[in-house]
Amino acid sequence: MSVKSLLSAEQVEEFQRVGFLVLRGFASEEEVQAIRGVAEDAMHPLVGPVEYEADVHYPGAPESREDEGGNTSRRLLHAVARSRLIRSWATQPRIGQMLKQLMGSDDVRLCQNHHNCIMTKQPTYSSATHWHQDVRYWSFARPELISFWLALGQETPENGSLSLLPGSHARRYKPEHLDEHKFLKPEHPDNQPLVEQAVTVSLEPGDLLFFDCRTFHSAGSNQTNETKLSLVLTAHAADNLPTPGTRSSYLPALRFRSEEG
Numbered sequence: 001m002s003v004k005s006l007l008s009a010e011q012v013e014e015f016q017r018v019g020f021l022v023l024r025g026f027a028s029e030e031e032v033q034a035i036r037g038v039a040e041d042a043m044h045p046l047v048g049p050v051e052y053e054a055d056v057h058y059p060g061a062p063e064s065r066e067d068e069g070g071n072t073s074r075r076l077l078h079a080v081a082r083s084r085l086i087r088s089w090a091t092q093p094r095i096g097q098m099l100k101q102l103m104g105s106d107d108v109r110l111c112q113n114h115h116n117c118i119m120t121k122q123p124t125y126s127s128a129t130h131w132h133q134d135v136r137y138w139s140f141a142r143p144e145l146i147s148f149w150l151a152l153g154q155e156t157p158e159n160g161s162l163s164l165l166p167g168s169h170a171r172r173y174k175p176e177h178l179d180e181h182k183f184l185k186p187e188h189p190d191n192q193p194l195v196e197q198a199v200t201v202s203l204e205p206g207d208l209l210f211f212d213c214r215t216f217h218s219a220g221s222n223q224t225n226e227t228k229l230s231l232v233l234t235a236h237a238a239d240n241l242p243t244p245g246t247r248s249s250y251l252p253a254l255r256f257r258s259e260e261g
């Protein structure tokens with residue numbers, strides 16, 4: 001396997017042990033501003049496709065699209081199709097190489113069907129997201145996908161930053177540990193020790209968070225006056241194929257660019 005080591009052995013080991021890894025200051029200020037610009041352009045007026053807060057029915061979200069705040073976006077979908085800049089940033093060789101190390105694969109792909117969005121956590125009508133694994137609605141041969149989350153501004157508990165449960169990706173869960181929507185039941189005695197270990201990850205603009213699709217994570221609503229923007233993408237090994245006919249197979253995966261290209 002020819003994988004250039006951009007991450008140290010300690011970073012790879014940490015990711016494998018806890019299920020996530022933060023790289024501080026990964027993207028430059030220029031990159032962050034350029035990607036923010038694409039997001040801000042697409043919000044005023046709102047350019048689809050989008051997921052609305054009202055679509056998810058999470059705590060704090062407007063009940064329906066017709067209610068006050070019903071037109072609040074939660075995600076600008078299809079981020080890589082929105083601009084050449086985002087596609088080029090998302091498929092850059094450095095990220096491809098790091099994903100190869102984290103995945104232990106020599107060929108990784110960017111998924112267009114999951115995440116592939118800019119999260120737009122807005123004041124007033126944003127929702128809180130309970131403990132969940134992203135893999136819950138995905139259909140791949142193996143539950144081995146990694147998401148990467150680029151902070152396009154500060155992310156703090158006040159504006160709804162992510163919290164993660166270290167080691168939760170490596171555990172097995174019984175049906176009674178989860179509710180009917182596959183959210184972790186924090187009050188279940190087996191889950192309590194895990195939830196007590198929760199780590200809230202505050203991010204600065206340009207910080208990059210990798211997390212395993214089985215790592216339980218949650219987030220609060222935005223209690224500030226400014227929208228929190230984050231670019232969120234997902235990758236998988238090239239030989240980990242989506243199940244035909246599911247939404248995981250709707251659009252083809254993209255290759256990461258090579259050093260030369």
Ligand SMILES: O=C(O)CCC(=O)C(=O)O
Nearest residue numbers: 119128129134217218219
């Ligand atoms: O920011 C949030 O509310 C949670 C987002 C999230 O967990 C996800 O996109 O998987």
